[in-house]
Amino acid sequence: MPSRRRFLTATTLALAALPEIGESSGEPALSAEVGSQQADTKPFILDCQSHLFCPEIVALMEKRASDPRVYTRDGVRWLQMGDWLRKIQPIYLDLDAKLATMDESGISVTALSTNDPGPEWFGGDGPAVARTMNDFVAGVVREHPTRFIGLAVLPLQDMDAAMVELDRAINSLRLRGILLYTNLAGRFPDEPQFRPLFARAMELNVPILLHPAKPLTTDVVKGYEMTSSLGNMFDNTIALVRIIMSGILDELPKLKLVCPHLGGTLPYIIGRLDHQTQVLKRGPKTLTRPPSEYLKLVWFDIVSPLALAMKYCYDLVGPDRLLFASDHPWVEPSLILRELRSLKLPASDEEKILGGNARRLFGAVG
DSSP states (O other), rough: OOOOTTTTOOOOOOOOOOOOTTTTTTOOOOOOOOOSSSTTTOOOEEEEEEOOOHHHHHHHHHSSSSSSSEEEEEEEEEEEEETTTEEGGGGGHHHHHOOOOOOHOOOOOEEEEOSOOOOGGGGGGGGHHHHHHHHHHHHHHHHSSTEEEEEEETTTTTTHHHHHHHIIIISSSOOOOOEEEESSSOTTTTSSSGGGHHHHHHHHOOOEEOOOOOOOTTHHTTTOOOOOIHHHHHHHHHHHHHHHHTTTHOOOOOOOEEESGGGGTHHHHHHHHHHHIIIIISSSSOOOSOOOHHGGEEEEOOSOOOHHHHHHHHHHHHHOOOOOOOOOOSSOOHHHHHHHTOOOOOOOOOOOOOIHHHHHHTTTOO
16 A cells, blocks of 8 residues: 655644634634744645544444444454445554644644444444544544544434534534534435534534435445445535525525535536526425525535646635545545645635635634
8 A cells, every 4th residue: 555645745834723612602713823933834724524433433333243343354454334345444543643644744733523434323322422432532632632623423313312412512522513424324414304403503603514424326336446436426416415405505594514525526517407496497496596506605625636626616616615625544635735736726715725714614713
């Protein structure tokens, strides 16, 4: 396997000072001060999508007889969810390795989340799993408060428990946002039973970051090992289209919603949705604008190792709605940075994408 840190080496690191959530405003505050003498020469970079497996949950899955379960074969750990098998490499649980990668790529702060499967896959154990995952992320943040902010996961198969855990995660653990899977053990997040989550997130003024789980298209792409490259992108696309069509963005105009991986395939096919809804009059009759206009209300992370794809989304929604992210440890941050910088965007736009927009998204000052 090629080195995960072979692309770029940063010679200095710009540190961010991350204060506690302001009690007076009730919203997270991420300091705009970099806290380094190199602040004028090194950009502030906030990685909005980066993951670690929670060791306690991996150990739990090793004891399970049904999916999701973890087993070891020939010295390699495997995560099984039906026909979808993934290796759990030691680096996927290695906090020191993540910090080293951040340093090498010049990443100031990482928005950390646990890796899937999420709590919704654990049935009645979901609330306990969510608490364990969120405690794990919060522990990393406490250990490295200038390097990480945390994202919460929720046991959405039990909405009462999910709302309790959301308030605990934001108000007690001081996590800064919600990681919401694009399908919840086969259910889509726009379905009526999940709607209270979006309203409460808007009340708390915290972002919801979509992320693919086990894609619903797994059976379509199996056999070619394309679940992550195709299946996840289709899940991103479908989930965001359903959220747009459901009217959630009209009902909750201040909702902070992030779609990963440049929106999957949606930016590329959004013209078809505009034509279907505006010309052929198919789909919901309650939308207040063409689907393409709703894309300008959403943030997109730039996890795609292709500069041309980044440029297309940049042209479509503008620099104020793009966020640097890496999807580490699955993707090297330096690869995404290299593609972004190859575009030679205006310096002010690149600064926004690398960290300025994230400060605004997570309730930053300055």
